Structures are given as C-alpha cells and as structure tokens.
Amino acid sequence: xxxxxxxQALAGLAAxxxxxxxxxxxxxxxxxxxxxxxxxxxxxxxxxxWLRPAALGTLAEEFKARxxxxxxxxxxxxxxLTDALAxxxxxxxxxxxxxxxxxxxxxxxxARTIPRGQVRPYTWIAERIGNPKAVRAVGSALGHxxxxxxxxxxxxxxxxxxxxxxxxxxxxxxxxxxxGAIE
Numbered sequence: 001x002x003x004x005x006x007x008q009a010l011a012g013l014a015a016x017x018x019x020x021x022x023x024x025x026x027x028x029x030x031x032x033x034x035x036x037x038x039x040x041x042x043x044x045x046x047x048x049x050w051l052r053p054a055a056l057g058t059l060a061e062e063f064k065a066r067x068x069x070x071x072x073x074x075x076x077x078x079x080x081l082t083d084a085l086a087x088x089x090x091x092x093x094x095x096x097x098x099x100x101x102x103x104x105x106x107x108x109x110x111a112r113t114i115p116r117g118q119v120r121p122y123t124w125i126a127e128r129i130g131n132p133k134a135v136r137a138v139g140s141a142l143g144h145x146x147x148x149x150x151x152x153x154x155x156x157x158x159x160x161x162x163x164x165x166x167x168x169x170x171x172x173x174x175x176x177x178x179x180g181a182i183e
Contacts, residue, residue, distance in 0.1 A: 027069050029059060030077040034085040034149055035178055036171050042071055043078050047094030051147045053167060066146075067099075088116045088179060090150035097146065103134075107141040114155040117179045121159050139163070155181065 006025075029042040031054055038054035042063045049067070052059045060071050080092040091112065097105060106129040113128075114120050125138045142153040148166045154175045157163050162182075165172035176182045 025069065027063065027067065027071050028074045029063070029071045030074050030081075032077055032081055032085055035088075035175060036149070036167055039085070039149065041077065041081060044069070044096045046096035046098070048078060048081065048090075048147055048150060049096040051150060084150055088149070088152060088175070090147070090152070093150060095147065095151075100146075103129075103131075103137065104141040104144065107138050108145060108151045108153075111142065111145075111153050111156060112151050114152060116152075117181050119155050119157045119176065119181050122156055122163070123159065125156060149175075155179075 027042050027044045027049065029040055031038055031040055033039075036053065040052050040054045040059035041048060042050040042059060044067075050059065050063050052062060063069070063071055078093060084090040084093050097108065100108070107125055110125045110128045122135045122138050122142075123132070125142075126132050126135045129138075131137075138156075142156055143164065143166060145151055145153045145166060148154070154165050154167075154172045162169060162172055162176075173182070
C-alpha cells in the first residue's frame with residue numbers, strides 16, 4: 001500500500017489513532033553533508049538508526065531489509081545531526097540501536113568514547129568491553145556499524161596499520177588526517 005493511501009486509511013479510522021502511530025510504522029530519512037560528501041541518514045522516533053553514503057543510493061533498500069519499515073524523506077534532520085557530522089562528535093544525538101546484539105552495542109559504546117584526534121587499537125576496545133580475546137569479533141562489529149561517522153569506528157586501528165573501514169581505507173585516512181590523528 002503506498003504511504004499516501006496508508007495515511008488516508010489511518011485518517012479514516014472510526015477512533016483517533018494513538019499519538020504518533022504514523023511515526024511507529026514509518027521512519028524518516030534526510031540527506032546531509034559530511035567530511036566524506038553527502039550521506040543519507042535514516043531515523044526513527046527513537047533516534048538515528050542508519051547512515052550510508054548518498055552516492056550508493058542504497059539507504060531505503062538496506063533500511064527496509066533491516067527494519068521492515070518504509071522511509072519518508074524529510075528536509076528536517078534530527079537535532080544536532082549537522083553539527084555531529086561536521087565535528088565528528090555524535091554524543092549529542094539519540095540513536096535507535098536497540099536491535100543490535102549486546103556485544104555489538106558494547107563495542108559501539110566503547111568506540112563512542114574515543115575523542116576526536118585520537119585512535120585506539122582493536123585490542124583496546126576488546127579489553128574495554130571485558131572480552132580481551134574478542135579482537136576479531138570487535139572488528140566484525142565495527143564493520144557493521146549502522147551509523148559510521150556518528151559513532152567513530154574510523155578511530156579504531158589495527159596494531160600494524162589502519163585496518164578496514166566501511167567507507168574504505170582512503171576515507172578512513174581522510175577522516176583521521178582531518179582530525180589530526182595521523183599525518
């Protein structure tokens with residue numbers, strides 16, 4: 001059912017729908033500027049849930065596959081999104097990451113504590129979450145970060161080099177140079 005039809009069907013209910021019911025069955029998305037170019041950002045009533053490079057054009061497909069919720073475009077991004085993308089500090093945003101495993105959630109929570117301009121090895125994250133032998137699993141969780149740039153997984157590096165990044169190694173290098181973390 002197209003979203004306009006759904007909205008009309010809800011409007012025709014005999015009783016008033018619960019407050020914000022439309023927000024519970026849909027999500028919003030917007031395009032924003034980042035240090036790596038334009039990104040598409042999806043968010044629910046709970047916060048930012050997904051971020052992908054706009055050039056990929058895959059946000060709606062990926063989001064619907066993950067959450068089974070349609071996306072509606074808006075020109076009104078969540079409060080603090082623009083500043084978070086510009087500064088690399090996503091601490092002022094709300095996130096909708098309740099669908100993550102407890103392990104992945106702990107990895108991303110630890111990554112959020114790394115200040116701009118600093119890097120930490122994968123082993124630091126593993127030790128910080130109390131699972132020092134889970135270095136490879138930490139890398140996997142970071143590789144599936146649903147909101148890169150906002151939760152700064154680019155600040156985690158291998159002991160022998162930069163390591164991978166969801167936007168690619170060149171993007172990771174660009175971000176870390178821009179933050180003054182590497183030369």
